[in-house]
Amino acid sequence: MQYSFAERTKSMLASPLHFMRSLSTRESFISFAEELPAEELFPLSSLEAAAAAVISKSPAALQYGEPQGYLPLREWLCNNFKQMKHTEVVAGQILLTTGSQQAFDLLARVYVEPGDPVLVEHPTSPGFLQILKMQGAVIVPVEGNADGIHPEHLLQQMESIRPKLLLVSPNFTNPTGVLWSLERRKEVLEICRSRKVLIVEDNSYGDLHFGGISEKEFYSKYPSLFSLDEAGKGGQVLYIGSFSKTVVPALRTGWAAGSKAMIETMVMAKQLADWQSSHFNQCLLHYLLESSTFDILEHVQMLNREYEIRLKLMTELLKRPAWKGSRFEIPAGGMFLWVKLPEALDSVALLKCSLDKGAAFLPGTLCYTNGEGREYIRLNFTHPGRDELLLGMNLIGEAITEFTARS
């Protein structure tokens, strides 16, 4: 039969993200396009022990659980907020989700009407842009610099519209890797407070910071907007986090933290969307986090040391002749390097050539809503091992050389 899909489905059909994903599963293909952690660093033996313990302890771990998520894991998060982020949160303020993607999707479903203006960092996360499009939001970009979004531009954009929310990622913005200054965080929070605009703060990448500083130290220097808003007591900020980058992605455990009123509404949307995320995975994760054989702080420090080395290698490779004229800022954390291509190069055309050679990157256009970004690419440096980094960057380099020779 001929289907008549909902109007909103059409924007979704145009997304090239799906195509990218299926490509990268090909054998011997090197992808810098996605945001995958390094699987050779997964804590496999601790996970195996945790799975055995959880299953043998009680069948309850395999039964339906709470739509809001396993209480002990939410309590663990509260304790982590307190110890590491100087923030007092109670378990009722947390909803466990299927990754950070679902946390934002649920928020959008309960909060955004078709036609609502939504402010976003410019450029921003392709996955979150898709959610906003599906929800029919009018996406309004806010420009920024190395300290975060410009307060002046934020105010300017607010003059003509009443935005429903502002979506930001102050710790290593996807894709630019920008780490907002403390001053900028305070300014932006104050502006949104005075205008009563909800802030959605994605902190999926915050724990991945380089330079050897501890988690506690990092969050002292760079408190989340959520912390500055006293853990959402004022309800100004909805915070999004995830274990996908710090433990493993396949347990699909992220969370939203905010005011009780907001979280309670999101819980109801969660229940409607899929009843609940995997209770088993949440039990397993909680067991792992509490087990004596696994220390998440040490684990993440180890990840950060290795990711910093990979980033350094990537920036070294960008000094090779093929990349001459490319420009980038070295991020202090996160998973991406945001590169402006040598003059006159179009990232979408370059991608086609690069795919033929067996390597992929994310074309900058996917991080914008208006066709901008053709001269940018996003490179992930956490997934490829060092050999792959070398080979993949060479393959893209070859593609660039061919293009430059032609023009």
Added chain:
Amino acid sequence: MQYSFAERTKSMLASPLHFMRSLSTRESFISFAEELPAEELFPLSSLEAAAAAVISKSPAALQYGEPQGYLPLREWLCNNFKQMKHTEVVAGQILLTTGSQQAFDLLARVYVEPGDPVLVEHPTSPGFLQILKMQGAVIVPVEGNADGIHPEHLLQQMESIRPKLLLVSPNFTNPTGVLWSLERRKEVLEICRSRKVLIVEDNSYGDLHFGGISEKEFYSKYPSLFSLDEAGKGGQVLYIGSFSKTVVPALRTGWAAGSKAMIETMVMAKQLADWQSSHFNQCLLHYLLESSTFDILEHVQMLNREYEIRLKLMTELLKRPAWKGSRFEIPAGGMFLWVKLPEALDSVALLKCSLDKGAAFLPGTLCYTNGEGREYIRLNFTHPGRDELLLGMNLIGEAITEFTARS
């Protein structure tokens, strides 16, 4: 701050389902309200072995997976369709979801516009009604009898409106437990085909059938609408299934099967909603299903034998004096008994009294959209053990006696 939630959120706020869930987690509380399988029958040792094998085999099981779901598990489902349900399906026609709830939610998101009329069995699944409300559908009930929905009433309801889809559950309709006759299946499919109305067929309960007949025999006698439509080649039927009732709920693995065009669109919505369900859980489930220590056919036969005993016990208990005047049909499978209360009893009022005594059921009103169903209750017979069944039914019986004495 004061939130301005989206308009559609309001219908959701009224849902009492959430309240029921949180109650039933109380200690020593007996709930017949939900649809939980018996956790003492979970295949724990096989699951433990599967988890260990999957984790130690490769870190890839803990990495991000495919939005559409783990290919070998989709292939297993294709083989199961072929062997047990005489139906040829290819892996591209299947999307793995977070339970059957998400399968229907994704369909509704891509297919239903606010204001679209949607036909449903009358009464129908509370969880699915919530999805339709959230999507802004106009819910149009179709009456039925012991053979399934009435073709005449279906045609009559189609006269004045152009429905977007028809939602049915021919194998043990939730809540009534009706098993549609083959004749009725063919008639309904033909009507929807001629009117070009998509059918969504929920088969979450089909494998739980009593009377000792084999799975193959059952599906020969009662082929799904999807099978009758040649496995969705015509695209007339979207089929929904789940491992929640046959293996364990906490792996949160359900699926949608349909035409490639429909599934591809749903995959994009899936990616947007949460990227993908747990790849780890899908790998674990696949390993379990292929392992020599676990035979899903035998396992489900064992469940069916035990569930049939529990159902029999429940119907015996309904013969006690307190329940005099109640009426019900004994279902040939599924998880629920749909009981019309002794005259003049209101299920919502009775529930309050029953909750005080420590037992719960689902009031019939939740299975309707228009306030009907006050004289009905839905009792789950799969989760409570035999002792709990006895005690819980007595507690509700006491509540009934009090009410009857008062009036």
